[in-house]
Amino acid sequence: ATMPPLLSAIANAGRHGVLVKSCVVMERLGAVDRVALDKTGTLTEGAPRVAEVRVLPGSPLTEDQVLALAAAAELPSEHPLARAVVAAARERGLPLAGAEEFSSAPGRGVRALVDGRKVEVGRPGEASGAVREAEAAGRTAVEVAVDGVPVAVLGITDRLREGAPAAVAALTRLTGTAPTLLTGDGEPAARSVAAETGITDVRAGLLPEDKAAAVQAWEREGRRTLVVGDGVNDAPALAAAHTGIAMGRAGSDLALETADAVVVRDELATVPAVVALSRRARRLVT
């Protein structure tokens, strides 16, 4: 027997490097008319590195001490920013103490007890001078607080994915609407990535539930939204979307499980490719 169009489209998507989880998903992909993209790990490579450690005035800690505490707290986290902090500490040869009582809040950061001190690493509480300076340089500002007192700001950079501008252009062509950037990162870092990829609609500083709410609003308007993301923080939006695609390599387990399809070959060009495959299969089915 010849393979039904949707099944052969799934096989084809697999050859393009996208795991489509079912025929229903394969069919739905072609119906999307609105696209929302995550920033960190989706439009960017998700392999960020710490470009600067800025100890705040008045803090008794050194750069190395701050980095060692932050890395100890981040060690259990699978967030790309956490891996950057750990890598920076290892590069400097810093010893990492064991952390206790680790907890993480998606879209906000982590906290843990390190050597009896409460260490928090994550989204800055307020836009201090150090935060603004890091952001003005297009970096993601991450704050380190010890026992409730901010002690340093880390400036973290992440390279744009090579195929990001082309993928944004292709998705715009396919859906007739320019994609929106949904990110938990601050406005300046978001704007800089958006400008490099040709995106003008930017929603920054979003918590995971805010990303989902944006998607739900479009769905209520009758749009069929494709969400592409990688993080635990993207899971609610992936679930709310008409169709959700997770970036596989850097993607969190929760995102991979929640999404309807997974990009296995780590290229953004595969996303418009599977939408086009679905369109073709739908024409053969109906």
Ligand code: ADP
């Ligand atoms: P994005 O939407 O771009 O993927 P997230 O929602 O995952 O970003 O994170 C939003 C912000 O929360 C980050 O810019 C950072 O300030 C903070 N954050 C979240 N998780 C962590 C972490 N593990 N370590 C440091 N900062 C974090």
Ligand code: MG
């Ligand atoms: Mg992300």
